[in-house]
Amino acid sequence: MTQYYYLVASLPLLLFGDPPPHSSRAWLDICREQVAEGHHALLSRISFDALVTRRSDPAVWQAYSSWETALRNELAVQRAQSLDISPDPFMREASFYPGMSAMVKETLGAGTPLAVETALDRRRWSRLEELEAGTQFDLGRLVVYRLKLLLLERRARFRPEPGRESFTGEYARILDSAAAWTGAAISPLDADTE
Numbered sequence: 001m002t003q004y005y006y007l008v009a010s011l012p013l014l015l016f017g018d019p020p021p022h023s024s025r026a027w028l029d030i031c032r033e034q035v036a037e038g039h040h041a042l043l044s045r046i047s048f049d050a051l052v053t054r055r056s057d058p059a060v061w062q063a064y065s066s067w068e069t070a071l072r073n074e075l076a077v078q079r080a081q082s083l084d085i086s087p088d089p090f091m092r093e094a095s096f097y098p099g100m101s102a103m104v105k106e107t108l109g110a111g112t113p114l115a116v117e118t119a120l121d122r123r124r125w126s127r128l129e130e131l132e133a134g135t136q137f138d139l140g141r142l143v144v145y146r147l148k149l150l151l152l153e154r155r156a157r158f159r160p161e162p163g164r165e166s167f168t169g170e171y172a173r174i175l176d177s178a179a180a181w182t183g184a185a186i187s188p189l190d191a192d193t194e
Contacts, residue, residue: 002036003137003138004138005137016122016151019156020153020156023153028044031043039139042058046150048147051068053066058138060131060132063131070095070097071100073092074100107120128151
């Protein structure tokens with residue numbers, strides 16, 4: 001297997017919760033100069049949007065894609081149960097992972113939507129670190145780095161300000177509607193008796 005000693009050794013450390021040190025696009029440009037063309041094509045197509053693997057893909061990518069698909073399936077099952085709908089349209093073929101159901105249940109109970117997303121991303125990060133332990137200076141290490149970088153970019157897009165503004169606007173609208181409704185509930189006849 002091809003080793004990428006210099007590239008792997010030169011990569012900035014990625015820590016969950018930190019901003020990404022560079023964009024994934026910039027990182028792919030760096031890789032273009034230092035990895036084999038087929039490996040660069042693989043790194044370019046890896047994403048959280050399309051968990052598509054090929055038989056020739058490294059075991060690390062196949063393992064992560066399978067785990068992420070199982071995670072999404074379990075999320076679909078538990079969310080569908082709470083909405084009393086069938087999860088079948090959302091299910092994808094995936095391996096069975098013991099403990100996935102309990103882990104998802106615990107994660108969904110984290111509180112706010114942001115807390116749930118953070119808890120899910122922490123689980124993803126943990127899984128990537130487990131897979132990274134089995135890599136060296138090879139393509140598998142670059143696959144994990146790519147996924148971690150994409151995860152950090154996703155987290156960097158979370159902005160509390162738009163959510164807070166949306167909540168404040170919606171809350172004000174509800175209060176106005178409630179005030180208008182309670183004002184309309186008092187009839188002119190009721191007002192005369194007071």
